[in-house]
Amino acid sequence: MNENNRKSLGIRSFVKQKTQALFSEVPLLGWLLGMLIAVVLERFVGEVLAESLGLPKVPMLFGLVTMLKYPLMIPGTILYVLMIFVLPISVVARLTSGATNRVAAKLLDLPLLISVVLHIGLLYAVLYLWSEVSAYRVLTLKLTLIAVILTLSLNVINGYMGEFSCSHPGFMALGAYAASVFTVVLFSNDKLFGHALLPAALGPFMFPIALIIGGIVAAIGALVIAIPSFRTRGDYLAIISLAFMFIVKSLIENLEVVGGPRGLSSQPDLASLPTVFIWTVACIWITNNFVRSTIGKALNAVRDDEVAANAMTVNTRRTKITAFLFAAFWAGIAGGLFAHVLRYVNPSTFGLQKLAEVLAMVYFGGLNSVYGSIVGAVSLSMLGEALRPLEIFKWIIIPLLLILIMIYRPTGLVAFKEFNVGKLVKPKNKPDQRKSDAAA
Amino acid sequence: MTFFFQNLINALQWGSFYALIALGYSMVYGILMLFNFAHGDIFMVGAYIGFGVATGITALASLGAIVLPNWLILVLTIIISMFLTSFVGMLVERLGYRPLREAPRASAAITGLMIGIILETGNLALLGAQRVRFPTLIKSETYNINGVFVTNKKIMIVVVSLMLMMALHQFVRRTKWGMAMRAMAFDFVVVPLMGVPVNTIAAMTFAIGSALAAAAGILFGVAYPVLDPYMGIVFGWKAFVAAILGGRGSVLGATLAGFLLGFIEIFVAMIFPSTLRDLIAYSIILLILTFRPHGFFGEPYSARLRL
Numbered sequence: 001m002n003e004n005n006r007k008s009l010g011i012r013s014f015v016k017q018k019t020q021a022l023f024s025e026v027p028l029l030g031w032l033l034g035m036l037i038a039v040v041l042e043r044f045v046g047e048v049l050a051e052s053l054g055l056p057k058v059p060m061l062f063g064l065v066t067m068l069k070y071p072l073m074i075p076g077t078i079l080y081v082l083m084i085f086v087l088p089i090s091v092v093a094r095l096t097s098g099a100t101n102r103v104a105a106k107l108l109d110l111p112l113l114i115s116v117v118l119h120i121g122l123l124y125a126v127l128y129l130w131s132e133v134s135a136y137r138v139l140t141l142k143l144t145l146i147a148v149i150l151t152l153s154l155n156v157i158n159g160y161m162g163e164f165s166c167s168h169p170g171f172m173a174l175g176a177y178a179a180s181v182f183t184v185v186l187f188s189n190d191k192l193f194g195h196a197l198l199p200a201a202l203g204p205f206m207f208p209i210a211l212i213i214g215g216i217v218a219a220i221g222a223l224v225i226a227i228p229s230f231r232t233r234g235d236y237l238a239i240i241s242l243a244f245m246f247i248v249k250s251l252i253e254n255l256e257v258v259g260g261p262r263g264l265s266s267q268p269d270l271a272s273l274p275t276v277f278i279w280t281v282a283c284i285w286i287t288n289n290f291v292r293s294t295i296g297k298a299l300n301a302v303r304d305d306e307v308a309a310n311a312m313t314v315n316t317r318r319t320k321i322t323a324f325l326f327a328a329f330w331a332g333i334a335g336g337l338f339a340h341v342l343r344y345v346n347p348s349t350f351g352l353q354k355l356a357e358v359l360a361m362v363y364f365g366g367l368n369s370v371y372g373s374i375v376g377a378v379s380l381s382m383l384g385e386a387l388r389p390l391e392i393f394k395w396i397i398i399p400l401l402l403i404l405i406m407i408y409r410p411t412g413l414v415a416f417k418e419f420n421v422g423k424l425v426k427p428k429n430k431p432d433q434r435k436s437d438a439a440a
Numbered sequence: 441m442t443f444f445f446q447n448l449i450n451a452l453q454w455g456s457f458y459a460l461i462a463l464g465y466s467m468v469y470g471i472l473m474l475f476n477f478a479h480g481d482i483f484m485v486g487a488y489i490g491f492g493v494a495t496g497i498t499a500l501a502s503l504g505a506i507v508l509p510n511w512l513i514l515v516l517t518i519i520i521s522m523f524l525t526s527f528v529g530m531l532v533e534r535l536g537y538r539p540l541r542e543a544p545r546a547s548a549a550i551t552g553l554m555i556g557i558i559l560e561t562g563n564l565a566l567l568g569a570q571r572v573r574f575p576t577l578i579k580s581e582t583y584n585i586n587g588v589f590v591t592n593k594k595i596m597i598v599v600v601s602l603m604l605m606m607a608l609h610q611f612v613r614r615t616k617w618g619m620a621m622r623a624m625a626f627d628f629v630v631v632p633l634m635g636v637p638v639n640t641i642a643a644m645t646f647a648i649g650s651a652l653a654a655a656a657g658i659l660f661g662v663a664y665p666v667l668d669p670y671m672g673i674v675f676g677w678k679a680f681v682a683a684i685l686g687g688r689g690s691v692l693g694a695t696l697a698g699f700l701l702g703f704i705e706i707f708v709a710m711i712f713p714s715t716l717r718d719l720i721a722y723s724i725i726l727l728i729l730t731f732r733p734h735g736f737f738g739e740p741y742s743a744r745l746r747l
Binding site: 158164224228231232235236238239240242243244246247249250251253254352356359360363367392393395396399400402403406407410411 | 475535536539540543544546547548549550551553554555557558560561562564565673674677680681684685688715716717718719722723725726729730733734735738
């Protein structure tokens with residue numbers, strides 16, 4: 001039994017080593033290039049290939065939905081995913097690794113910003129081409145990106161500061177309603193707020209202002225939790241934040257001005273994919289800088305030992321209040337985007353279910369880590385969409401998965417890992433090869 | 441005055457559900473320092489088990505296999521369901537909490553939430569989406585005492601819950617098991633060295649908490665006979681609020697805070713429009729916690745109590 005175990009482990013590690021050796025020199029640029037080729041390929045031959053493999057239509061989320069709906073099509077779908085995504089990406093990434101490494105090295109000589117912008121532009125091109133195929137993909141992508149913002153901002157409180165805040169749906173609701181009221185008053189003919197005050201052409205320019213107003217309103221709401229957090233923490237703060245969430249929900253339900261329990265609709269269609277993408281990138285960038293700054297380190301100090309942090313001249317009150325305002329601001333932005341993506345908000349959206357969802361994403365992905373938040377948000381929202389055909393059993397499989405993760409990795413998948421952009425965009429070739437390149 | 445007493449009776453009934461559920465939270469917290477977030481759903485499972493047992497016994501009785509008066513059926517239902525639900529509680533502890541005893545407490549909270557979702561969905565998958573009706577076991581009778589209307593069900597619910605709470609109190613104070621529980625709450629590290637079987641006591645605490653939740657579920661079914669799989673969520677979270685409000689780990693505090701929450705909710709709903717109930721009730725709780733950050737009977741936080 002033991003020997004068998006070791007043997008299988010040997011095979012697995014052998015395979016792992018081989019793949020690692022094959023792909024260890026592929027820089028991020030190479031992967032992005034591969035993905036770009038793959039999505040372009042799908043646009044041109046996707047339909048033909050799907051038809052010849054006997055699939056009803058192009059698989060939307062990497063074939064999971066199709067496989068679960070029609071078990072007979074599993075081989076076809078796997079073949080499709082292999083031929084369109086896995087094979088082109090890996091082949092292109094491997095073959096062009098020399099060239100992409102050289103480009104990445106050249107880019108590093110320029111300011112880092114240019115390299116980063118190029119990578120983000122490529123990523124956007126990939127996402128845009130991938131999602132343009134259907135409205136379903138666009139919606140899923142937008143909601144996933146919003147989930148990233150939300151998870152990241154909750155991670156600032158729950159991961160970096162070590163509190164257990166349950167108030168995020170409340171912040172999100174405040175942001176969603178504030179931004180919606182702003183845009184509906186200005187740009188929509190609505191029965192609650194009358195005619196549009198400004199021409200619709202101004203919409204895209206005013207939308208950032210609307211979102212920021214939403215964020216600021218959420219941040220002001222966060223004061224309700226931040227101030228009690230000076231005196232108490234842990235479970236009691238969890239209850240205060242939970243009570244805050246119930247209060248916000250109940251308040252909105254009782255405000256007939258914004259539609260009460262019926263919700264608020266007719267938001268202008270302003271949250272296009274580039275807008276959501278830019279806000280998500282901005283959120284990742286700013287949050288990453290925030291948690292790596294002095295105040296981010298102060299957050300960790302407060303989490304590990306508040307008294308010691310105080311003795312070491314960390315201003316704990318200022319640290320806590322900054323973290324709460326910061327996290328609430330981004331939750332408000334996420335709420336504003338959410339309201340404009342769905343173009344309808346309803347107070348019951350921001351309840352206990354949303355709370356469980358966001359908490360699950362944070363703890364699944366990993367505490368104290370920007371990577372973890374991205375991983376958790378993307379994987380859980382994609383999984384939620386992909387397992388849709390299972391209907392109700394989806395809500396047995398996802399919780400089971402989370403329980404297993406919690407048992408085997410209690411702090412989440414990628415916890416306590418620094419998100420280093422400079423390292424991410426670096427060329428990946430070995431030093432000796434690089435030297436010979438330089439010599440040549 | 442009549443108005444006050446009328447609502448007092450309603451609040452006592454409503455509060456006893458909260459108090460019974462909050463006791464389960466508080467006991468588990470007392471010894472393991474973590475909240476069992478699946479507890480609200482165990483309340484739901486208890487109500488459904490009670491529904492199954494009650495339906496089974498009434499079916500047997502109507503077939504003539506056994507002859508029992510209705511009140512005895514209710515008593516039997518409560519006892520059997522409490523017994524069965526305690527196994528659900530022990531299962532939850534064994535699968536969801538014991539592997540995570542060394543992990544950060546927030547991870548255990550997530551596991552609890554997820555077990556709760558599994559219980560809800562499992563119920564939905566087993567019994568379908570339609571609501572079930574709890575069988576009518578006692579006929580409702582209304583007494584008029586100086587203009588205050590009291591039903592026999594309300595009296596029964598309050599009396600049974602008070603009896604259960606007294607029984608729990610005696611158990612914790614008088615028995616050897618209760619002493620072991622108190623010792624574990626006092627010092628988790630030293631107690632195993634004294635030969636106390638920690639895992640058994642932990643499982644037993646979950647079992648007792650779940651049994652109380654099951655009793656609350658059946659009493660709820662008697663008062664409001666429509667059950668649905670998601671009924672545990674709101675009750676669970678509100679009882680959690682009560683458990684914290686009472687001070688963590690404090691059994692007396694949880695009972696009092698459960699009743700207090702019932703009072704606040706009923707009286708707010710009576711005086712103000714009922715849509716404002718949550719808004720005002722939670723604002724009051726927020727105020728209480730701002731001025732008494734550790735609840736009624738809780739100890740101030742220390743480093744080991746952090747999440």
